[in-house]
Amino acid sequence: MRQADPRFAAWLLEETGIDAESLGANALARAVGARAAVTVEVEADLHPAETRKEWMSGAVLPEWAREAYWQRLTTTPAERLALIDALVVPETWFFREREAFAALARLGAKRLAAQPGDVLRVLSAPCSSGEEPYSAVMALLDAGLTQEQFAIDAIDISGQSIAAAARGVYGRNAFRGDGLAFRERYFEATPDGWRIAASVRRAVTFERANLFEWLAPHPVRYDFIFCRNVLIYFERAAQDRAIDLLRARLTAGGMIFVGPAETGLMMRHEMVSAYIPLAFGFRTPEPGATADHHPASPAAAVPPALTPLPVIAATAAAPAFGSAPVFTPLDAPVAAAARRPAPPQLSLRPLHGAPAPRAAAVVRAPASGALSTGSTPEAALADARRLADAGALDEAERLAAQAAKALAQNADTWYLLALIADAQGRPAEALAHYRKAIYLEPSHYEALTHLAALLEVQGDGEGARRLMRRAKRAAQEMARRGAANAGGTYA
Template identity: 90%
Template sequence: MRQADPRFAAWLLEATGIDAESLGANALARAVGARAALTLEVQADLHPAETRRAWMSGATLPEWAREAYWQRLTATPAERQALIDALVVPETWFFREREAFAALARLGAKRLAAQPGEVLRVLSAPCSSGEEPYSAVMALLDAGLTHEQFAIDAIDISAQSIAAAARGVYGRNAFRGDGLAFRERYFEATPDGWRIAATVRRAVTFERANLLEWLAPHPVRYDFIFCRNVLIYFDRASQDRAIDLLRARLTAGGMIFVGPAETGLMMRHEMVSAYIPLAFGFRTPEPGATADHHPASPAAVAPPVLTPLPVIAATAAAPAFGSAPVFTPLDAPVAAAAHRARPAPPRHALRPLHAAPAPRAAAVVRAQASGAESTGATPEAALADARRLADAGALDEAERLAAQAAKALAQNAGTWYLLGLIADAQGRADEALAHYRKAIYLEPSHYEALTHLAALLEVQGDGEGAHRLMRRAKRVAQEMAQRGAAGAGGTHA
C-alpha cells in the first residue's frame, strides 16, 4: 500500500482538515499499516513478525487487512484518535520563535495598562505537548503580570500531546538555544526530565479538541492567538475556514501569531502585518484600511525590521496597540525593560525606510562600525555585527557589513540567509529570493531559508513551489528532532 487508500486520505481531510500529501510521501500509508499491525489479528502465511514489519513500513498491506482496518477505524472512536496521534508528530520547543513571546509580554502588559481590571486572554491552538502555552505563561509572569490578569486556553487534536502537556515533564530536546535561564526559574530537575513549576502549569487550561470544530461554537474572544505551523498542512478550503474562524475569535485590536511560512495565507485573508520583527504577528485591518492598499510614500508605514515577507509596502495600518518593535530578551524580566521601550511615533512622523536609524540603532551602528573597522574584526564577527545591526533597525549598515562578510564567507549559508532577510524587509523580493535560494543551495537543510523562501513564493502566487519547500522544511524539522532525541542520551541536560 505504497499509496494511501483514498478512503483514508478523505477521512483524514474531513476529520482534521489535514491534506495527507502535506505529511510527506507515504506517511499516511505507513501510519495505517502500523495501526493495522497493532490492532488486527495476522491472517497471512508469513511469520507474524515479518508480516507486521512489512505492514508497518507501508509497503504491503493486503486487501483484506486494509478493509478490516477501515471497518475498525470507522466503527471505533478510540482507533480514530489513535491514528491521528500516529500522524500528528509534535515538533516544538520552549520559546520557539521567541520574538512572538516577547511581543506577547510587551503588548499584553500595555493592553492591561490601558484597560485596568480586564483579563488578558490567550489561545494556543494547536498546543502540541505544551511548550508553547507554557512559554506564554512564563513570558507574561516575567513581564510582571499576575495569574489573575491573564488566562490561557490550549487545545490539540492529539490525545497523547494533551496528556504530555498535562504531565509537564520535558527532555533535553524541548530546550534549545542559549537563552535557558528560564529553566532555572520555572523547572525542577527530576530523574525523568525537567518538571515545569505548578505556578506555570495552573495558568493553562488544556483540552483535546479539533481546531475547526472547537472554534466554531466557542464563545470566548482572545487578545492573542497562537496558531503556528499547522495551517500549512491543511488543504485550501480548511485553511480558509480556519482563518475565518480565528479572525472571528479575536478581540478588537487582537493579534494572531502564525508560522513563518503561513504569513502569505494571512495576507490572502486581508490580515495585516503587525510590523514586529520575526514574530509573524497579524491583525485585522483598521476601518478604512485594506491589505492591498499601497501607501503613497515610504513614510506612510512603520519601518520594518527583518520582517520576513514583502508585506510592508502592501499595508498602511499602524502596529497593533501602537507599539514599536523593540526586542526584549525573555530571560530578563520584561517589566524591567518596559521603560526603555519607546512608543510608536504618530503616523505622520514615521521615518522613511532608508532614513537615518533611530537613536538606539544609531548607537549600535556607531559602536559596531567602530569596532569592526578599527580592530580588524574577522568576517565571522562582522556577520554577527550585521545581525545585531539588523535587529536594531539599521538595515543599510547591516547589509553593508553582511555583504563585506560575504566576500570571505561566500560558502556560508547563514550569510546569504541574513542578506535575504534584509532584502526581504526592504521590499526587494527578487533579491531576497536569490539570497534564500543561494543559502539553500549551500545548505539544503537550512530550515529558516526554506520556510522564508516558501512564504515569498506563496505571496507571489507560486503555491505549488511553496508547498514543495514546506514539505522539505517539515522533513528537515523531523530529522532535527530525531537527531536531538538520539543525541540526548538521557532525559535532561
C-alpha cells in the first residue's frame, strides 16, 4: 500500500477538507497502516509481529487488513478521530509570527477604547495544542486588558490537541526565539514541563470540533479570527467554503489573521490587507472598495511596508502533518547552494522562529549616500529591513541595493529587494529578485511562496502549484530541524 487507497483519501477530504496529497508522500498510507496495526484483529501464528511493523511503515497492507480497517473506520466514530489525530501532527509554538499578536493587542485595545463596555471576541481555529490562543490571552493582558474585557474560543478537530491544550503543560519546543520573558510571568516550572497559569487557561474555551460543522451554525461574531496555516492543506472547494464561513463570522471591521502562504487565498475572496507588516491580517473591503484598492482612511495613511502581495495557498512553515520527503531543488543545482557562503544571521524570516523586535514607530533614515548607520554590509541590510518595516521603502531599497554589492550571494538580500519591489507594484522586478533568492537558497520558504503568488497572478497556475509544493516540503523540513534542535517535543 505505497499509495493511499482512494477510499481513504476521499474519506479524509469529506471528513476534514484536507487533500491527502498535501500531507506529503505516503503520509495517509502510513497513518492507515499504523492504525490498522493496532486495531485489526489477527491470528498471531498466521500474522507475526514483523508483519505489523511493515503495516506501520505504510510499505505494505494486505487487502484483507485494509478491508477490515475500512470497515472499522466507517463504523466506529472513535476510530475516525484516532486516524485524524494520527495525521494531524501540530507544529507550533508560543507567539509564532509575533506581529499578529502585537496587532491583536494594539487594535483590540483601540477597539475597546472606542466602544467601552464591549467584550472583545477572538477565535482560534484550529488551535492545535493551545499555544496560539494562550498567546492571544497573554498579549491582551500585557496590553492592559482585563479578563472581563475579552473572550477567546478555540477549536480543533484533533482530540489529542484539545486535551493537550486543556492540560496546559509544554516542553521546550513550545518556546522559541529570544523573547521568552512571558514565560516567567505566565508559567511555572514543573517536573513535566512548563505549566501555564490558571488565569490564562480560564480565559480560553476549548472545544473539539470540525471547522466547517462548527462555524456554519455558530451564532457568535468575532472581532479577530486566527486561522493560520491550515487552509493550505484543504483542496480548492474546501478553502473557498472555509473562507466564506470565516468571513460570515467577522464583526464589522473585524480581522482575520492567516499564514504567510495563505494571503493569496484571502485576495481571491476579495479580502483586503490590513497593511500591518508580517501580521498577515485581512479585512472585508469597505463599501465601494475592492481588494485592489484600499480606501482612504486614517489606517491607509500608514505606508503598507512589507505586507505581502498575493500568495496562493500552500505553511508555514505550516503545521507539520506527517513527514515529507527531502526537498530536491528544481531551479539550481545542489552544489551551487553548497558552495555559497553562509548568509548573515539577519532576522528576516518570521517563519523560522520569533521575529526580532521591529524598530520604533519612527525610524530615521541614514544620511543620503551613507551605506548604513553600521559599518558593514550586514548592518546596512539590517537597517534596510527596519526602514522597510517602518514604511520607508525608497530608502530601504537604496540601502539594500548597496548592500547587495557586497552580499550578492546572500539569498535574504534578494528576498528583501523582492519584497520591496512587490510592495511598490513592480512585479517583473520582484519576480527576478525572488528567483535570485531561490537560486541561492532553493529551500527559501518565503521566496518560494511569494514567487508562487506572482506566478498565480500572471496565470501560471501550474508553476505556482509546483513552487508551493516545494515550499511545503521546505517548511516541514524546517519544522523537523527546529524540533530536533530544541531537543524535545511537546510535553
